[in-house]
Amino acid sequence: MLPTGRTGRTPQQHPRGVAGATPDGTCDQAVRAGRPGSGGPALLRHYRWIELTHIDEYVRMGLMGGRAAARIRRAVLDLTPEELHTGREAAGSDPLPALERSVQARLPEGAYAWHVDRSRNDVRACARLMLGRERLLETAAAVSGLARTALETAGGHTESIMPASSRPRTAQTITFGFYLAALAEAATDAAESFHSLFDAVNLCPLGAGAMAGLELPWDRARIALALGFDGPQPHALTSVASQAWALRSAAELSVLGTTLSRFLTDLIGWSGPGCRFVDLPGGTADDPMTAPQEGDGASLERIRDMARRLVGLSHDVMAGQHDTGYTDLAEVSGPGPGPTEDLFATCGATLALFDRAVAGMRFHPERAGRAVRGELTAFLTVANHLTLEHGVPAGISQAVVGSWISAATGGLGPAGAPTPDLLSAAGLVAAGERHGFVLAVEEDEVRELLDAEAGVRRKQTGGSTRPEEVRLLLEQVGERLAAVDVGAARRSGWLREAWEHTTGTKTGDPR
Structure with missing residues (x-):
């Protein structure tokens, strides 16, 4: 009697191919x-x-x-x-x-x-x-x-x-x-x-x-x-x-x-x-x-x-x-x-x-x-924070963060590497003022936003890098x-x- 088909067969072992x-x-x-x-x-x-x-x-x-x-x-x-x-x-x-x-x-x-x-x-x-x-x-x-x-x-x-x-x-x-x-x-x-x-x-x-x-x-x-x-x-x-x-x-x-x-x-x-x-x-x-x-x-x-x-x-x-x-x-x-x-x-x-x-x-x-x-990876994190916690419009918040980073790293020269420790709450406040916003930002708040481990855990969507x-x-x-x-x-x-x-x-x- 010939086999009748593959559908519904119960596997007996892991395959290695018929040729072995x-x-x-x-x-x-x-x-x-x-x-x-x-x-x-x-x-x-x-x-x-x-x-x-x-x-x-x-x-x-x-x-x-x-x-x-x-x-x-x-x-x-x-x-x-x-x-x-x-x-x-x-x-x-x-x-x-x-x-x-x-x-x-x-x-x-x-x-x-x-x-x-x-x-x-x-x-x-x-x-x-x-x-x-x-x-x-x-x-x-x-x-x-x-x-x-x-x-x-x-x-x-x-x-x-x-x-x-x-x-x-x-x-x-x-x-x-x-x-x-x-x-x-x-x-x-x-x-x-x-x-x-x-x-x-x-x-x-x-x-x-x-x-x-x-x-x-x-x-x-x-x-x-x-x-x-x-x-x-x-x-x-x-x-x-x-x-x-x-x-x-x-x-x-x-x-x-x-x-x-x-x-x-x-x-x-x-x-x-x-x-x-x-x-x-x-x-x-x-x-x-x-x-x-x-x-x-x-x-x-x-x-x-x-x-x-x-x-x-x-x-x-x-x-x-x-x-x-x-x-x-x-x-x-x-x-x-x-x-x-x-x-x-x-x-x-x-x-x-x-x-x-x-x-x-x-x-x-x-x-x-x-x-x-040692890398600046929290650009969007800080921009989102300014919008959600400080009322800065989303488009402007990104400009504020960009201005903040540029001011902090502008004197490094072409060979310099921008790092998070160059950024401060005072610098972010100053960047906000340049765009017409008064920001009440504390140093601890900035350090938390720039923390790499916290950034990973901050992700909320399915399929993200959150552990x-x-x-x-x-x-x-x-x-x-x-x-x-x-x-x-x-x-x-x-x-x-x-x-x-x-x-x-x-x-x-x-x-």
Whole structure:
């Protein structure tokens, strides 16, 4: 009996993808080997899966007897990558022709109909989509791991104040936990997007033939379920020509790479010689990405370069189809999914290294607190206070504060740094008089307004840097991650069940 669908399945374990790849494995493949994976071995597994499904259909249509089908199934299952590599032009190339030759050499009597009414176009399109959906699950798992690491680190820094920059100058006081909550939220967004994309593209191309359909009564719905799809792709030409899953994956990975590069840029600055708010784990001898003598900034810059490369590789994937006719099937007739595999492998390595950096980082609250207390970050706080407590119109209150700061720091010169200790209640009163307002402001009142910790706690809106709000944000992201895990387990469990059903023992199979 075939599986009936994914909806409502109970997860049994956290998914790692049907192919069994992990972020560390992807990192090993993409970084230590010096090149991303080619996808050849993984494609072989999917070609086997497709071949076994075809055999079941031949039996169902009465074109092949049970005994012949069982012998072909055994031949398909017994094939090894090493055996198929013999005679192939290069490692990593598409193993489909070699698989066909190997099975052809072992065909039993009565298997005359093997591969009748079959095209390589829909087979290749199907196998590459099957590989792509596994890569989506693997990437979602890796980016969920980064989100969870950021979440755990953020929980210890909900009250660790630090400066946040707007252009070259510090503009606001935030907490490090607030910042990492943003990273956790962005990574969770990405994980949810990859799962949504999985659901959107999980329609089976098999049965489309070369592009216009097939002549035998293949049961496309049954085939789709056997291969772990939600159903058949309705249009035959779309099935083999679209490759939209690759384009949409590239778009999602490009967005992720851009987002990660921005967070990395912040961390590079904060770990640099001008700040040193953050220390990150140094390189190790067995990690060629970072040498032990390199500083934090250098290792983070290398990770940022990898994140930037995601944008370029995404463009390469899209450019491969640009200006290509929809009926020009070179995309599915080519040697393999190289550009897309490069993209996923680079993303996996980037996420693995970034995750390790976040997990091993050390934040120095005393350095960051000292830096933010020496900056003027309370411009709007004082202006709001003048309006709400002293009746100064909002537009004028900002002009008063600007005049106050200019008068206090005017003699510093271009190299001078304006600091809160230069500001006084008397100066604010004088600035108010210049704008026609008499202000009764005490020195203690000014010091409270300029206090960095008080400024963080003064925030009232949801999603702000106020410690209580940050803890609520972290709780909400944690709930979303738990839902991501449930969805991931459901999807990977569905694929695993479909694979086990297709490869399991059938009536007539030799023991």
